[in-house]
Amino acid sequence: xxxxxxxxxxxxxxxxxxxxxxxxxxxxxxxxxxxxxxxxxxxxxxxxxxxxxxxxxxxxxxxxxxxxxxxxxxxxxxxxxxxxxxxxxxxxxxxxxxxxxxxxxxxxxxxxxxxxxxxxxxxxxxxxxxxxxxxxxxxxxxxxxxxxxxxxxxxxxxxxxxxxxxxxxxxxxxxxxxxxxxxxxxxxxxxxxxxxxxxxxxxxxxxxxxxxxxxxxxxxxxxxxxxxxxxxxxxxxxxxxxxxxxxxxxxxxxxxxxxxxxxxxxxxxxxxxxxx
Numbered sequence: 001x002x003x004x005x006x007x008x009x010x011x012x013x014x015x016x017x018x019x020x021x022x023x024x025x026x027x028x029x030x031x032x033x034x035x036x037x038x039x040x041x042x043x044x045x046x047x048x049x050x051x052x053x054x055x056x057x058x059x060x061x062x063x064x065x066x067x068x069x070x071x072x073x074x075x076x077x078x079x080x081x082x083x084x085x086x087x088x089x090x091x092x093x094x095x096x097x098x099x100x101x102x103x104x105x106x107x108x109x110x111x112x113x114x115x116x117x118x119x120x121x122x123x124x125x126x127x128x129x130x131x132x133x134x135x136x137x138x139x140x141x142x143x144x145x146x147x148x149x150x151x152x153x154x155x156x157x158x159x160x161x162x163x164x165x166x167x168x169x170x171x172x173x174x175x176x177x178x179x180x181x182x183x184x185x186x187x188x189x190x191x192x193x194x195x196x197x198x199x200x201x202x203x204x205x206x207x208x209x210x211x212x213x214x215x216x217x218x219x220x221x222x223x224x225x226x227x228x229x230x231x232x233x234x235x236x237x238x239x240x241x242x243x244x245x246x247x248x249x250x251x252x253x254x255x256x257x258x259x260x261x262x263x264x265x266x267x268x269x270x271x272x273x274x275x276x
Contacts, residue, residue, distance in 0.1 A: 019091060023114040027119055052187055083256055093263050094270050195229075236256075
């Protein structure tokens with residue numbers, strides 16, 4: 001058990017064809033962070049991936065390089081050195097009775113639920129000393145006022161009874177916006193998150209304008225997605241990307257990889273919006 005953890009978060013596809021509000025995060029112990037960062041950066045250099053890697057940069061030319069980088073990343077996940085969580089919302093599950101304020105703050109309200117629940121922080125194994133949590137977010141695409149309010153809500157989590165029982169401390173100065181360009185972990189997370197959003201929203205079926213065939217980039221992205229799916233299913237056999245991954249309370253904290261299909265408490269299912 002580390003006395004300090006670093007949690008990196010990113011988001012993608014706020015509005016998708018079938019699924020929306022994609023959030024991704026990874027948590028790594030402070031004792032592993034430098035070694036893991038060094039290994040991934042060295043892997044990038046050996047592959048001559050000298051700039052920032054991200055899902056939108058995937059092309060046929062760089063496919064094999066991205067595959068190799070993901071293999072390296074998932075080796076660390078499988079070993080338990082870093083844990084990844086993905087959350088999304090199925091469009092067919094429509095929330096009822098939302099106020100205007102709730103709708104306007106949807107981005108940060110869902111982000112808050114993602115942080116609070118998906119990593120199983122409240123189920124962190126008991127220890128005598130406190131556990132410090134540092135949170136790093138790719139820069140928010142929203143107003144600074146809303147971001148500041150969000151930061152306040154996150155730091156207040158340490159006052160939650162279950163978080164107090166787990167002895168987790170979240171200080172406001174430890175909640176930071178960063179550039180993914182400077183953090184290889186965020187870059188790898190972006191690729192995984194992008195791949196999941198790509199497949200769930202059927203982007204692998206998209207064809208070139210006025211053509212009956214798919215573009216080379218689309219085909220390359222589908223192949224990279226399949227590589228990522230293969231890595232996930234080696235960790236979790238029978239894994240289904242579109243549903244919440246079954247897990248016990250303790251596994252919410254310890255499991256290497258989990259998905260959460262978020263459903264509002266008060267919602268209705270609209271079958272016309274389901275995946276075809």
